[in-house]
């Protein structure tokens with residue numbers, strides 16, 4: 449039964465696959481491990497449509513490991529802007545350097561070696577090994593979990609070791625024998641476009657004749673829902689401008705934006721502050737405030753935090769002290785995080801004309 453389903457999947461994929469900038473035609477061509485790696489990392493938590501333009505820009509700037517490994521972290525982060533989860537970009541740089549130094553710029557070809565590289569987990573390792581080296585290696589991500597749960601009628605998610613093993617064994621069974629590179633990619637695409645979270649298009653699905661949930665009319669209940677738990681975080685984030693046109697930033701002091709430059713912020717009660725909160729003084733080290741105004745409130749999600757922030761703009765009478773973190777206006781608008789962009793927008797701050 450699975451053989452028939454696999455064949456039907458391959459035929460469907462050959463006819464219906466999307467044209468994507470990281471794919472090669474014909475599909476049987478081996479791809480560059482570098483291209484598979486970058487595209488798969490970009491695709492984690494991000495829609496294909498928004499990855500396309502980012503990927504093309506990236507490949508133009510960093511066409512290979514050599515160019516990537518010599519880039520500055522700030523440049524990498526700039527080219528990652530808009531994709532979120534900046535630790536992914538930082539790990540890409542770390543891994544590029546390891547591949548350059550330890551492997552003479554050639555990607556290792558075993559799961560064991562790949563999975564110890566920063567940012568490469570079992571899914572990405574499987575994608576690199578199957579799509580670039582045509583090895584019979586499995587992949588498992590949210591799309592495949594959903595397909596397997598429905599196809600095999602699995603009423604649980606891979607939450608503990610035993611459940612993970614069951615899902616991985618299913619994934620391995622699809623990657624066994626020939627054409628793992630086609631079947632893996634076909635499953636990813638099937639999950640994205642056909643066996644979707646809501647309203648799966650079973651009428652267009654090549655797996656339908658063998659899909660247990662379809663035959664049982666139980667698609668709605670599989671996979672079982674996972675309750676999403678967000679941790680709410682309330683606070684104030686502020687931009688302080690000194691007399692000599694410098695802007696205060698915080699670096700590495702945020703617990704949800706580790707080691708990143710952002711604007712100073714601190715937690716507060718969910719109710720809206722009106723005056724200048726006492727915490728601001730600690731940041732300004734006694735500098736005298738000339739004016740202040742609150743901007744629009746912002747909401748932002750970072751990993752498991754749902755952040756609700758008041759935005760505040762302050763002008764101070766003094767020049768920027770040399771000992772703390774102050775940046776120029778150009779650097780201010782170059783800050784890569786989308787949180788910073790949101791704050792600038794909420795406070796309606798745009799680059800000065802001169």
Ligand code: SF4
Pocket residue numbers: 595598599642643644648649650653654655656659661662667
């Ligand atoms: S038949 Fe429907 S539920 Fe089953 S794998 Fe296909 S799209 Fe998913």
